[in-house]
Amino acid sequence: MPSAFFSRLGRRAFVRHVLAVAAIAVSASVTSLPSHAADPVTLRIGYQKSGPLLLLKGTGALEQRLAAKGVSVTWTEFPSGPPMLEALNVGSLDFGTTGDTPPIFAQAAGADLLYVGRQPNLGRVSAVLVRDDGPIRTIADLKGRKLAFVKGSNANNIVVEVLKRAGLSYKDIQPVNLSPADARAAFERGSIDAWAIWDPYFALAERQPGVRVLTTAEGIVESSSFFLARRPFVQANPEILSIVLEELDKAGVWAEANIDAVSEIFARVNGIDPDVQKVAAARASYRVGPVGEEHVRTQQGIADTFAELGLIPKKLSIRDAVWTPPKS
Template sequence: MKHVVSLILLGALVALLAATGLARAEDISLRVGDQKAGLKALLEVSGLAKDLPYKVQWSEFPAAAPILEALNTGALDVGYTGDLAFLTVYSAGAPIRAIGGTRSAARSQAILVPKDSPARTIADLKGKRLAGNKGGWGQFLILAVLEQAGIPADQVKWSYLGPIDARAALLSGAVDGWAIWEPYVSTAIMQDGARVIADGTGLTPTITFLVANQQAIASRRAALADFRRRLYAAWAWGLEHIPEYAAYNAGLTGLSAPIVARAYEDDHRTPLAIDDAVIAEVQQAADRSTRYGILLRRVDVAAAIDRSFDTPALSQ
């Protein structure tokens, strides 16, 4: 009987330790969706991947869309994705929430033209063909810049292309402008001589969210909080060690270290405290995206974000 009671007490202790985040690493694991030279590389080069009190199962994806789909189905616990892509999937009913993120400089999203283009302002691109990703910040940036300039969207021609195809189209002359983000901006400028004709300043929040499946939030909260803390420290480290960070990721991406360093300087990715002002800013951009037809329905941004991870008990 004493043996049975001991087993019951031991089981209760293990459950308690797991709930408080103190269980052994082999008892807890996080399934993390990543991209090349992404979160894993950042944690490794910053030294913050050491002594994890849980296991991390990394899965590398080519883009944000499959990360979000895996989060939606529960195949991943947490991943990192742009704000508009996250809101698109969340608005479709996916059981996901943003638990943190970063802000990049708005200039890191830009509309580029070829080096020999006669265009000097966005008005010079009326009647021309512009490339950008459909349903994402490429399409949003083009529409927002046109609106700011008082140019109807139907006065340009559209080519919905991903980054690789869009760059080739710009080089060949198949398109006259390209809406894109870092590190593609720096690559096109430094390798192709492309010029920035407009950027996202005053138009885009330029926020990337750390997104978790709701089941993981419920069952792996302590591990998620620790993982988030390490990422915030790593992002802060990256800002202070751009040459070292760029050299490390240059080997992973195949880009030159100077291009990666320029991209990181331009991007200026900063850990984000999600407060009321941030939510209001993203809500404004989301409402504009709904008006543009990028989001199919209005999204309540506050409901899409779990702000409990910004409480002192979890964020320190």
């Protein structure tokens, strides 16, 4: 096991512990973490219903480490990356995680955020879905069709790259900006033609009758999920940030060695059939590490493409928004 915390718990005990903690509702009205404070009172974290942040929330390991420094932690759930980064931008959060695309839109909108960590975002966890009885049989058949996804999410980038594979451009489709829940409903009633989505929504949808995977993003988009933080928070609290990233990677190491337990935790939290959740959990990666130059180059390429397409209003320098950890 990767840490003393995890090693003290067997699988069943750990799962029970995570689910018990995850069931506690945390108020979103919390004490703000002053950007100038040397000893912050509250660290405010945004999370989604997957990944090492959700596992870390359930263990209480981060709270244990930070309590000695007089720091408490609060957690707020978000359905996708864009609203989470908006909360970071307006100062309602200090730290969160998203796919590759939301921070590009946030930076273009003037958000003062920093990339502080990275998790592999494998292409096999995302897909473009169509109805099996519909007319769309190839990617080229998406031309002129209504394709739903969350604008500014990693699905947005997947759509752009998938279309390129068939010689199509973003202007060749009718993009429909819908949350995962709304897109699923629209897909089921036939008011959209295709749906670009990520796990666990992908794993849930592909098990439904009449749903066909047009393509996954595997071999098309292999990118990253990123951990992001407000620049003032990072500058004032580099030691706190380093602890957060350390604990996240410990959770990630444990997760990759205990997929069955991870599946059970996520299934209970998400209300998803355990067999379906296991599919999603098994094809993900959970390790957390630094943002390297190759990741900066990949992000820069996405940002440049989005600027060329007019999806963001200006060109960006991703390097300007990447945190360099202090040397120990």
